[in-house]
């Protein structure tokens with residue numbers, strides 16, 4: 001197995017920028033690919049803001065910040081990922097889009113390159129199958145915010161070799177993360193439990209069990225969660241949650257994974273949460289206020 005020195009990251013959104021940051025922080029040369037320069041700039045700005053937070057807190061010095069940024073390269077050209085030893089994909093939860101990228105990369109990268117998807121809910125085998133490297137294909141599922149959350153789910157599919165799985169576990173540890181092993185089952189471990197909980201919170205709101213604020217307060221003060229379910233939904237993104245729920249519902253056909261009507265309506269109208277400035281809360285005010293959802 002080749003040593004991992006250069007990591008490619010596909011997509012530089014919320015997850016991709018965090019993944020690229022932790023790879024560069026751990027000393028890997030990191031090549032990020034987005035579809036436009038504007039998206040690359042946006043992702044880079046997120047990384048700089050996150051590193052600056054660490055500098056302000058005295059957890060990182062200015063020189064190390066520069067070294068980390070120097071290890072990062074941004075491109076719109078997929079061909080520049082050819083020299084990577086590992087490619088981590090963090091694009092939208094759309095199997096067709098992911099597979100078109102994997103097919104192209106399969107022809108560009110050397111036979112040793114490991115492919116890893118950060119998908120939250122899609123089947124890893126469905127991606128491995130479009131490449132010639134099923135044995136070198138894994139899931140590496142990170143959590144938001146990536147620089148802070150310690151967990152990575154390492155997902156082994158039916159074709160993943162033991163050597164690839166072990167290398168992926170070691171890679172996650174080299175980033176300072178705690179890996180856990182999960183089977184290639186939609187939602188893996190965390191989302192299998194988290195997604196129905198978040199959807200239940202929306203259903204409770206629809207039924208008038210409690211207000212957004214009181215349900216959030218219930219779970220923070222009653223269970224010690226760092227964020228209540230609506231704050232977390234806005235943080236993860238309602239569009240992302242909706243896609244994950246649909247994928248999980250298609251896989252399991254169980255009502256608890258079905259996206260509730262309120263979630264669908266909010267997504268249809270662009271209320272994606274923090275990323276669009278409005279979700280269950282309105283972020284145009286400081287502190288955010290509960291959105292009027294006409295309930």
Ligand code: CAA
Pocket residue numbers: 050051053054057120142143144145146147148149191226227232236
């Ligand atoms: N980059 C660097 N540091 C960051 C950061 C970022 N993007 N965001 C937060 N931090 C740091 C802060 O600087 C702070 O550091 P110190 O402890 O050194 O002061 C620390 O993280 C805590 O942040 P804050 O004090 O600002 O706020 P907080 O105490 O409320 O913590 C939180 C923020 C860590 C996000 C916390 O609220 C939390 O754990 N929330 C739950 C997050 C969660 O559940 N994530 C999983 C979502 S599900 C998912 O991602 C998977 C999926 O497939 C859907």
